[in-house]
Amino acid sequence: VVTYNSVINGFCLEGNIRAAQNTFNDMLDKGLVPDMVTYSTLIYVYCKEGNIQEAYSLLDELAGKGLVADVITYSALIQGLCKERRLKNACKLFHKMLQMGLKPDQFTYTTLINGHCREGNIKKAFKLHNEMVKNGLSPDVVTYSVLIHGLCKQVRTKEANRLLFRMIYDDLIPDKVTYDKLIENCIDDNMESNVALIKGLCMKGEMIEAEKVFEIMREKNWTPNDIVYNVLIHGYCKNDNICKAYNMYNEMEELGLVPNIGAIIVLIKSLNNEGMTKESDEMLQRVMKGCLTPAAAAQTAMIEQNNEEGNMQEVIKILAEMVDDGLLPN
RNA sequence: GUUGGGAGCGA
Numbered sequence: 322v323v324t325y326n327s328v329i330n331g332f333c334l335e336g337n338i339r340a341a342q343n344t345f346n347d348m349l350d351k352g353l354v355p356d357m358v359t360y361s362t363l364i365y366v367y368c369k370e371g372n373i374q375e376a377y378s379l380l381d382e383l384a385g386k387g388l389v390a391d392v393i394t395y396s397a398l399i400q401g402l403c404k405e406r407r408l409k410n411a412c413k414l415f416h417k418m419l420q421m422g423l424k425p426d427q428f429t430y431t432t433l434i435n436g437h438c439r440e441g442n443i444k445k446a447f448k449l450h451n452e453m454v455k456n457g458l459s460p461d462v463v464t465y466s467v468l469i470h471g472l473c474k475q476v477r478t479k480e481a482n483r484l485l486f487r488m489i490y491d492d493l494i495p496d497k498v499t500y501d502k503l504i505e506n507c508i509d510d511n512m513e514s515n516v517a518l519i520k521g522l523c524m525k526g527e528m529i530e531a532e533k534v535f536e537i538m539r540e541k542n543w544t545p546n547d548i549v550y551n552v553l554i555h556g557y558c559k560n561d562n563i564c565k566a567y568n569m570y571n572e573m574e575e576l577g578l579v580p581n582i583g584a585i586i587v588l589i590k591s592l593n594n595e596g597m598t599k600e601s602d603e604m605l606q607r608v609m610k611g612c613l614t615p616a617a618a619a620q621t622a623m624i625e626q627n628n629e630e631g632n633m634q635e636v637i638k639i640l641a642e643m644v645d646d647g648l649l650p651n
Numbered sequence: 652g653u654u655g656g657g658a659g660c661g662a
Binding site for chain 1: 654655659660
């Protein structure tokens, strides 16, 4: 039976329902008794095709054979109904499964939540979300994605954003799909919040994620500004990827953007810590030339650093250069 | 027995 199930599923994945159905008939001919997996597979694929009728008749058939539909079967059917915009029927089926003592799981809830979102009924969607939490089921990445997308479609961008933050706070790392949805809807009105998102991820040490968001923003032809770069430089330094931070800095300069003093300081310190003194010297030169020294903060940092290392000659040199540049040490 | 169910965009 397992072998047949695998083959049936294979055909279903190809969308070849005919072959799947033939294989099913084959197994009956051979006197094999299909189990719940067999039926769920077929019900799912019929639902996907929009053939709810056939799905329902399979549901009857399995009941006639003494099999009892489980959560997976019902979830598949609920999804099918939602797809056909028969949300009322989907809800009815949901209640029926409750009555039968079946416990809906994350999949069931997410499917139904998505159904409500599709109809623009965010209120109902959140009600279900709360219900699932009350039942001890924690919403996962997909659940959040569905809700975020639902909000975005209603142009409730702020709430979508807040939810995304909550998701990160819950230690769920959103995947590319979620970002796409959110960013797609933020592109003209709210780039700052995406930068805030990157910052949040940097603070959590999720640099790969932060980079993903950055990439997506660039794919959307958004020209990065100095603020994101500063955030990313900070992030990479804090998470010990100094090379990346240094690359960001160079990229930034190429774009003619001006790094802020905070980013410069961390980067110089980090480069020194990593023993990348050539790079840090070079950077310092550039910074000193570029009159980016409002409060001589970079020089102060360099002096501190060199002083700690007992490199007094360098300290003196920096002080002398400051004076040459018209900056008086306080 | 690596056998079944949930999200976006694109076409």
